[in-house]
Amino acid sequence: MMAAPGDIEDLIGLMARLPGLGPRSARRAVLHLLKKRGPLMAPLAQAMAHVALSARDCVTCGNIGTDDQCPICADPARANGEICVVADVSDLWAMERGGAFRGRYHVLGGTLSALDGLGPEELRIPRLVARVSEEGTREVILALAATVDGQTTAHYIADALAGSGAQISTLAQGVPVGGELDYLDDGTIGAALRARRQV
Amino acid sequence: MMAAPGDIEDLIGLMARLPGLGPRSARRAVLHLLKKRGPLMAPLAQAMAHVALSARDCVTCGNIGTDDQCPICADPARANGEICVVADVSDLWAMERGGAFRGRYHVLGGTLSALDGLGPEELRIPRLVARVSEEGTREVILALAATVDGQTTAHYIADALAGSGAQISTLAQGVPVGGELDYLDDGTIGAALRARRQV
Known part of the structure; x- marks a missing residue:
């Protein structure tokens, strides 16, 4: 009962x-x-x-807001020629909490995945290519996960934007701030060593 | 931001x-x-x-329903002379999921606790005493937790109902159905041993 x-x-x-x-x-x-x-x-x-x-998806970037354009796309101060590409709205929120990025976003809505039937069309990649040429974007920062799917997606986008004239970059890999070496995985330590900087 | x-x-x-x-x-x-x-x-x-x-609290027993009387108090088939006293609505729901009890409930809304300022008045105990005499209750089953507060409350209620003529009982303590001795605490094993039955 x-x-x-x-x-x-x-x-x-x-x-x-x-x-x-x-x-x-x-x-x-x-x-x-x-x-x-x-x-x-x-x-x-x-x-x-x-x-x-x-709530609705921003027609420009795919962020969730309460207008057709999200507050970031509607803010002229953020038209600095940089677009940060993220997989999900949660990643955008995480970037904004950090407050280090002052440009605009492009939310893919996932990463390329044959298993889940997510191809370039589903991920707003053609829309990104169009934006980069329309907005005269200087730099596209790929803030995608350091997983196989994330890196496949990053490579695909870099190829798609090859002729656009925009500079393509990705987030640095390395030791997290406050991270202790003892608790880090070997892959991260290797990446941090390869990307070492002179002090 | x-x-x-x-x-x-x-x-x-x-x-x-x-x-x-x-x-x-x-x-x-x-x-x-x-x-x-x-x-x-x-x-x-x-x-x-x-x-x-x-949603509202049942005026009779304190259960949460969508009428002044909850479905259990409104059901004449459940007027079998038994009242099961529970600390919280969640305990009532747990009893009902079991489906073994066919009487009515009295929800205290907590257990006696000087620390939290919960005295007999806050716990609907005077209301319980009144119900037992009004409804001519045969048996009051105290289904309270086997904790210090729960057992203090049980003793207090047993005292308050001493002259009512109703029989007072508590849930049996022992080995849970499907429970393995190896994983049981010593207190439960002791209680199950003291309350052993001849087969």
């Missing part, structure tokens, strides 16, 4: 589909919400409904 | 207040919702708003 009324069980079922929550933790989260109906559940439902209605 | 537009950051902040989600996993959950705005985010927001508006 059902433990909670149907409406509440439905809510638990939907919550359980979030990443990081299973059936048990969704039940616990909903119970917490039920105990804080006024201060938390009502505002959360309202914020979620509002974002569900207003 | 902010990574996502303000509305989305607000939503992440609210999601991060759920148990089991921190700032990072809330960000990941919201990103997942943003990618599934139609199939998941909109229905979840609607279900949450609906439950936030319709």
